[in-house]
Amino acid sequence: MSRSISRITSPRNTTGEMAVFSQGRISAWFTMLLLAVLCWSSMARAAGSEELVIRITQGNDRAVPVAIAPFGWKGRGLLPEDMSGIVANDLRLSGMFDPLAKNKLLSFPSREDEVVFGDWRKQGVNYLLIGEVSLEPGNVYRVNFQLFDVLRQRSILQSTIAGSGAQFRGMAHRISDRVFEKITGIPGAFSSRILYVTAQRQSEQRTDYQLNYADADGFRPQTIFRSKEAILSPSWSPDGTKVAYVAYENKRPGIYIQDLRTGKRQLVSKEKGINSSPSWSPDGTKLAYMLSFGDNPNIFVRDLRTNKLSQLTRHFAIDAEPSWFPDGKSILFTSNRGGSAQLYKLNIKASSDGSVVAEGKPERLTYEGRFNARGKVFPDGKSLVMVHKGKGAADFNIAVLDLDTKRFRKLTSTRLEDSPSVSPNGRMLIYATQGREHGELGIVSVDGSVQLKLPSAAGDVREPVWSPVIQ
Amino acid sequence: MQMHKYARSILLASAMVWVAGCASTGGNSAGQVDNEAKPVEVITEEEVVVMPVIDPAVQAVIDTGKISASAEEIEGLLQQNEYHFPFDSSELKDRDYQALDVQAAYLTSSRGAAEKIVIEGHTDERGTRTYNLALGERRANAVKRYLVLKGVAADRIEVISYGFERPVDPAHNETAWAQNRRAIIVRGN
Numbered sequence: 001m002s003r004s005i006s007r008i009t010s011p012r013n014t015t016g017e018m019a020v021f022s023q024g025r026i027s028a029w030f031t032m033l034l035l036a037v038l039c040w041s042s043m044a045r046a047a048g049s050e051e052l053v054i055r056i057t058q059g060n061d062r063a064v065p066v067a068i069a070p071f072g073w074k075g076r077g078l079l080p081e082d083m084s085g086i087v088a089n090d091l092r093l094s095g096m097f098d099p100l101a102k103n104k105l106l107s108f109p110s111r112e113d114e115v116v117f118g119d120w121r122k123q124g125v126n127y128l129l130i131g132e133v134s135l136e137p138g139n140v141y142r143v144n145f146q147l148f149d150v151l152r153q154r155s156i157l158q159s160t161i162a163g164s165g166a167q168f169r170g171m172a173h174r175i176s177d178r179v180f181e182k183i184t185g186i187p188g189a190f191s192s193r194i195l196y197v198t199a200q201r202q203s204e205q206r207t208d209y210q211l212n213y214a215d216a217d218g219f220r221p222q223t224i225f226r227s228k229e230a231i232l233s234p235s236w237s238p239d240g241t242k243v244a245y246v247a248y249e250n251k252r253p254g255i256y257i258q259d260l261r262t263g264k265r266q267l268v269s270k271e272k273g274i275n276s277s278p279s280w281s282p283d284g285t286k287l288a289y290m291l292s293f294g295d296n297p298n299i300f301v302r303d304l305r306t307n308k309l310s311q312l313t314r315h316f317a318i319d320a321e322p323s324w325f326p327d328g329k330s331i332l333f334t335s336n337r338g339g340s341a342q343l344y345k346l347n348i349k350a351s352s353d354g355s356v357v358a359e360g361k362p363e364r365l366t367y368e369g370r371f372n373a374r375g376k377v378f379p380d381g382k383s384l385v386m387v388h389k390g391k392g393a394a395d396f397n398i399a400v401l402d403l404d405t406k407r408f409r410k411l412t413s414t415r416l417e418d419s420p421s422v423s424p425n426g427r428m429l430i431y432a433t434q435g436r437e438h439g440e441l442g443i444v445s446v447d448g449s450v451q452l453k454l455p456s457a458a459g460d461v462r463e464p465v466w467s468p469v470i471q
Numbered sequence: 472m473q474m475h476k477y478a479r480s481i482l483l484a485s486a487m488v489w490v491a492g493c494a495s496t497g498g499n500s501a502g503q504v505d506n507e508a509k510p511v512e513v514i515t516e517e518e519v520v521v522m523p524v525i526d527p528a529v530q531a532v533i534d535t536g537k538i539s540a541s542a543e544e545i546e547g548l549l550q551q552n553e554y555h556f557p558f559d560s561s562e563l564k565d566r567d568y569q570a571l572d573v574q575a576a577y578l579t580s581s582r583g584a585a586e587k588i589v590i591e592g593h594t595d596e597r598g599t600r601t602y603n604l605a606l607g608e609r610r611a612n613a614v615k616r617y618l619v620l621k622g623v624a625a626d627r628i629e630v631i632s633y634g635f636e637r638p639v640d641p642a643h644n645e646t647a648w649a650q651n652r653r654a655i656i657v658r659g660n
Binding site for chain 1: 602
């Protein structure tokens with residue numbers, strides 16, 4: 001009984017806080033000081049708590065040994081960031097490389113004529129990266145970098161990249177991308193970014209939610225939206241400039257689109273009942289999402305140019321969590337129409353007026369176990385990733401289904417995993433999981449060989465989503 | 472609960488006696504002195520007999536004639552505003568229907584007919600956040616559909632799904648999950 005009472009009073013408690021300031025007869029000066037202190041302390045806290053630090057929980061035995069020499073710098077003072085350190089960290093976190101520790105480097109070459117292949121060979125290194133930074137007029141940093149195949153004793157990549165001091169980290173990630181692609185033949189995903197939601201429970205009645213984005217290595221976190229009500233299912237536009245997400249206001253969910261550069265926010269849908277799981281079409285012109293109108297949840301698509309709303313499913317069961325196939329011709333969604341939550345594929349046809357119709361009946365794709373949900377299609381369209389319920393009560397894990405061979409693989413084994421998302425090169429998956437105390441993020445390579453954790457210092461981290469390739 | 476209510480009614484009744492006494496003795500007008508305070512005592516005694524046992528809400532349910540159960544049973548069922556579900560299910564159980572019959576009778580009674588209610592749907596933390604949002608709404612709708620079937624106007628009922636954003640018990644075990652998989656009728660909105 002007492003529980004339901006506290007539930008009824010909770011909304012009043014949360015809105016009552018503002019009144020404390022207005023009622024108190026604090027002098028204007030003191031109020032200013034107080035606000036300044038509050039502002040400073042919240043900023044300091046935000047900066048400290050939001051950064052996610054990656055921890056490798058399972059490494060790859062077959063990681064390729066590489067050496068990254070500290071980049072040469074003849075200018076004054078220190079460089080804005082340790083560029084070669086960032087590159088080494090990127091390659092290490094990919095799980096496919098094992099960079100030599102800095103203190104084991106025998107020499108610090110920064111030009112080709114300083115490289116002695118024999119030394120690196122003795123250390124068992126397969127590849128060597130060197131670089132040199134110079135400052136050009138207009139405060140532009142130019143980085144020349146060169147990659148060597150140590151075994152064949154030759155240069156395999158030589159390039160240059162330039163940018164401001166503030167772009168140093170981004171430049172380092174670009175170098176990582178180039179090196180990764182040159183050696184593996186797979187485009188790197190180090191320049192990509194992630195979106196995620198943090199939730200900090202302040203009291204029984206109050207949780208503070210934030211929508212953040214950061215580099216894929218967890219650095220440079222930025223809050224783009226904060227609220228005292230839930231934020232969920234963020235989704236990137238294909239060009240990486242906008243984000244669609246669900247935010248609650250006055251206990252009601254709405255779907256919003258926010259421009260990452262301007263911060264401008266636009267309401268897309270606030271129908272009665274649930275408005276959930278926005279997902280951008282590959283061409284960026286449409287948004288698929290779920291609407292219930294307070295009754296049966298179904299899949300809808302809105303054309304963002306004509307604003308036309310089309311209903312794609314009409315079923316008394318739960319139809320939820322739509323996501324596009326990369327060709328834009330089908331939609332993947334979760335439905336319990338067969339008695340348990342499973343993934344279905346629905347072919348669709350779009351007209352020039354913006355309307356979209358379903359073609360034929362949804363086809364069931366998953367049969368393994370009694371719960372497969374929140375599916376996403378890999379960039380090559382050949383596999384699905386999903387949340388799969390295993391045997392144990394809390395076994396909700398990330399699994400991948402190959403659509404051609406029907407091979408089904410469970411990749412992870414922690415508790416209560418959710419929200420899987422594929423890196424733009426299709427090699428890594430990010431997901432949410434329940435840590436010992438808090439919700440945290442995990443990354444796993446698609447072959448299962450590498451697993452990383454991105455725990456937060458305080459509060460829950462959840463709803464991660466990997467960006468497309470950002471130019 | 473019962474004892475507490477009884478004591479409160481006695482207090483209320485004695486307060487009424489006291490107020491009535493004040494009104495009659497402290498009146499300034501000479502015309503009121505004709506009849507002394509005797510009949511007032513009789514009225515308050517009647518109050519004491521009627522009020523202690525039956526909650527007005529329970530009485531309202533009884534008055535609808537829709538429920539054949541004792542006042543105690545009705546009181547218990549009227550307080551039962553939370554309904555629990557198995558994993559990934561939105562099916563109500565037999566004993567929930569019993570409680571919902573009483574809820575519906577109250578909401579269509581003379582006392583409850585003007586009330587608006589909110590039905591909250593919740594899930595446990597297992598499965599995905601977005602699927603559970605739909606499941607939570609489904610649980611709340613299962614309750615709503617039954618109340619509507621029993622004559623409560625649909626526009627008096629607001630449904631909100633929280634998925635697993637608001638657990639009763641934030642622990643990660645079977646007991647907590649069972650508690651959290653629920654739909655609740657919140658009255659007095």
